[in-house]
Amino acid sequence: MLMFLMFSAKGFAQISSHRDWQKLPRQCSSCHKGHGISGTSMLPIPEEEFCYQCHGDFLERDKTIRERRMSAAAKVKNMRKEFLKPFRHPVELKSVPNNTHFLDNMKIFNPAQSECLDCHRGHGVPRPAFTPGAFQKRSTRSENELEFELCYKCHSDINQFSSAQRSIQTWFDPANPSFHPVETSGKNPDVPSLKPPYTIASVINCTDCHNNSDPSGPRGPHGSDFRYILEREYNLVDFVPEGESQYALCYKCHDRQSILANESFPVHDLQIVSMQTSCFTCHSSHGSQINQHLIKFEEDVDLLKIQSSSSGRLGYFATGRFSGECFLTCHGVDHNPKSYSNQRFH
Numbered sequence: 001m002l003m004f005l006m007f008s009a010k011g012f013a014q015i016s017s018h019r020d021w022q023k024l025p026r027q028c029s030s031c032h033k034g035h036g037i038s039g040t041s042m043l044p045i046p047e048e049e050f051c052y053q054c055h056g057d058f059l060e061r062d063k064t065i066r067e068r069r070m071s072a073a074a075k076v077k078n079m080r081k082e083f084l085k086p087f088r089h090p091v092e093l094k095s096v097p098n099n100t101h102f103l104d105n106m107k108i109f110n111p112a113q114s115e116c117l118d119c120h121r122g123h124g125v126p127r128p129a130f131t132p133g134a135f136q137k138r139s140t141r142s143e144n145e146l147e148f149e150l151c152y153k154c155h156s157d158i159n160q161f162s163s164a165q166r167s168i169q170t171w172f173d174p175a176n177p178s179f180h181p182v183e184t185s186g187k188n189p190d191v192p193s194l195k196p197p198y199t200i201a202s203v204i205n206c207t208d209c210h211n212n213s214d215p216s217g218p219r220g221p222h223g224s225d226f227r228y229i230l231e232r233e234y235n236l237v238d239f240v241p242e243g244e245s246q247y248a249l250c251y252k253c254h255d256r257q258s259i260l261a262n263e264s265f266p267v268h269d270l271q272i273v274s275m276q277t278s279c280f281t282c283h284s285s286h287g288s289q290i291n292q293h294l295i296k297f298e299e300d301v302d303l304l305k306i307q308s309s310s311s312g313r314l315g316y317f318a319t320g321r322f323s324g325e326c327f328l329t330c331h332g333v334d335h336n337p338k339s340y341s342n343q344r345f346h
């Protein structure tokens with residue numbers, strides 16, 4: 001049977017640390033076993049527990065090293081720890097049958113799950129067939145895809161994987177009036193707050209925001225101490241005093257001084273610092289199908305917070321460079337409308 005494996009092994013013409021025989025001295029048998037678990041590619045242990053033999057805690061790694069299936073020189077990180085964090089991809093949920101719950105088969109198996117092998121490949125990713133743009137990351141699972149395309153496999157309605165998982169893809173549609181530039185560069189030519197290296201021509205990745213909250217830990221959207229697997233803190237509620245850390249996620253790419261000096265919206269400072277309004281109350285994190293500048297008053301409305309104006313209107317209208325008007329009632333203040341232009345508010 002192992003001979004069969006030898007001859008049929010595909011995708012090994014690639015760069016992958018999983019075929020570094022200095023680090024995996026038993027070569028194929030570092031991972032495969034003559035009589036593996038039924039329904040698997042001759043793997044000895046199911047699902048993520050298989051990976052944790054080498055990518056687990058110290059004791060697990062030590063056992064594998066003592067069995068000479070991995071060299072002590074291998075620099076493997078403790079991934080088990082990542083999936084013990086409060087906000088994480090749910091790899092611990094069991095799918096049936098073991099190890100066959102790969103992305104390609106997801107329509108058949110339980111959709112509301114994710115496994116290591118949904119986002120990774122046992123043998124690593126083959127040599128890529130294309131060169132991505134400047135900051136664009138490749139998929140960790142396919143040589144033909146970008147990172148966001150991997151995420152859409154599950155986080156979009158198109159696949160109907162789960163009604164609980166909302167379509168993320170909708171927000172990033174380049175046809176929208178505004179979006180964070182994941183699929184392509186953004187639409188706003190005036191974003192004075194951007195910190196280098198970011199410019200209005202930049203594209204960013206899902207994992208620039210959804211990543212490990214521990215900066216020295218393994219990279220990737222595995223687990224985070226922050227809700228929504230965010231890399232940095234993002235306070236979503238009003239009446240919390242503004243600070244570097246409350247909006248650390250946004251201030252990663254947008255200069256805090258610029259925002260609070262009202263370089264674009266003339267009352268950012270008043271709203272954020274004095275009124276203690278969260279960015280989240282006005283801005284969508286992903287995109288808007290209705291408004292410019294990621295304004296989300298009509299979408300995802302929190303009716304306890306934002307209601308229609310006294311004339312019954314609710315909406316935002318950009319009326320030019322750094323100018324626009326708002327119809328709404330927020331924290332009891334009627335905007336019918338309130339407009340701003342050229343750094344003034346009236």
Ligand code: HEC
Pocket residue numbers: 004005006007008009010011018019024027028029030031032041043117120121122123
């Ligand atoms: C680091 C662990 C690891 C090593 C080393 C490894 N494999 Fe695998 N292999 C896997 C995993 C995990 C799968 C199942 C998931 C997948 O296909 O990505 C797999 C799947 C396979 C399959 C099923 C078909 C396929 O390619 O998907 C074959 C055949 C195979 N391996 C052969 C080999 C051979 C031959 C070697 C040595 C040259 C080898 N493997 C080394 C982990 C490993």
Ligand code: HEC
Pocket residue numbers: 015016017018023024030031050051052053054055064069070073074075076116117120121122124
């Ligand atoms: C037999 C040990 C072993 C097993 C089992 C194993 N890995 Fe690895 N893995 C390694 C080693 C060794 C490295 C390279 C570490 C280094 O750079 O020193 C590695 C590296 C990686 C990397 C980094 C890729 C790169 O090229 O930088 C990823 C991702 C990864 N493994 C995922 C997995 C997943 C997912 C599984 C389970 C399907 C798994 N591994 C199972 C030993 C293993």
Ligand code: HEC
Pocket residue numbers: 087088089090103111112113114115118119147148150151152153154155164165166206207210221227228229
């Ligand atoms: C194999 C399917 C699958 C893939 C691929 C996938 N996810 Fe997920 N993701 C899930 C599941 C299942 C959950 C947990 C259920 C939920 O909250 O919707 C989840 C949860 C999340 C959450 C937390 C949602 C919340 O409400 O707290 C974020 C953020 C996320 N994923 C981002 C990503 C990113 C970024 C990628 C691409 C790098 C990605 N996902 C790829 C299945 C997947």
Ligand code: HEC
Pocket residue numbers: 148151152155165166168172180182204205206207208209210228230234249284285286
């Ligand atoms: C600029 C930062 C940023 C980028 C880029 C980003 N996200 Fe998010 N995402 C957030 C924030 C902040 C939240 C939580 C607040 C919210 O929902 O607006 C969130 C929430 C989520 C959620 C859970 C809530 C929901 O709406 O279902 C998922 C799933 C998710 N993101 C997936 C993705 C995927 C997939 C990508 C890439 C295609 C991506 N995100 C790109 C910042 C970002």
Ligand code: HEC
Pocket residue numbers: 048051052055077079083089091114115116117118119120137140207217218219220221222
């Ligand atoms: C939702 C998709 C997803 C799931 C599920 C997932 N990973 Fe990852 N993983 C990623 C992405 C994306 C990266 C690359 C992040 C980067 O470099 O930007 C990554 C990176 C890694 C790395 C390299 C980290 C480093 O800093 O060197 C390892 C090792 C790894 N993953 C192992 C695993 C293991 C083991 C599991 C299951 C227990 C798993 N992953 C589950 C998406 C995922």
Ligand code: HEC
Pocket residue numbers: 177178179180181185186187188189190191194198199200201202203204208209234249250251252253254279280283285292293294
């Ligand atoms: C990884 C970097 C990154 C992070 C993190 C980030 N942004 Fe952005 N943001 C950008 C880039 C790049 C643009 C420029 C897009 C353009 O020119 O349209 C942008 C543009 C914007 C715009 C203007 C969009 C328009 O069309 O007018 C707003 C509003 C915005 N971001 C708010 C936020 C908020 C709120 C957060 C925190 C939740 C955040 N950003 C986090 C990179 C980021």
Ligand code: HEC
Pocket residue numbers: 190191192193194247250251254258259263264265268271272277278279280281282283293295318320321322323324
């Ligand atoms: C009261 C609603 C409101 C709040 C709260 C708010 N913004 Fe804005 N923001 C706006 C409006 C309106 C614009 C569009 C200005 C224009 O006409 O170009 C804007 C524009 C932006 C831009 C694009 C232009 C630039 O300055 O680079 C960024 C980035 C931004 N906001 C980030 C944030 C961040 C980060 C927070 C929280 C710390 C926040 N905003 C809080 C309403 C708000």
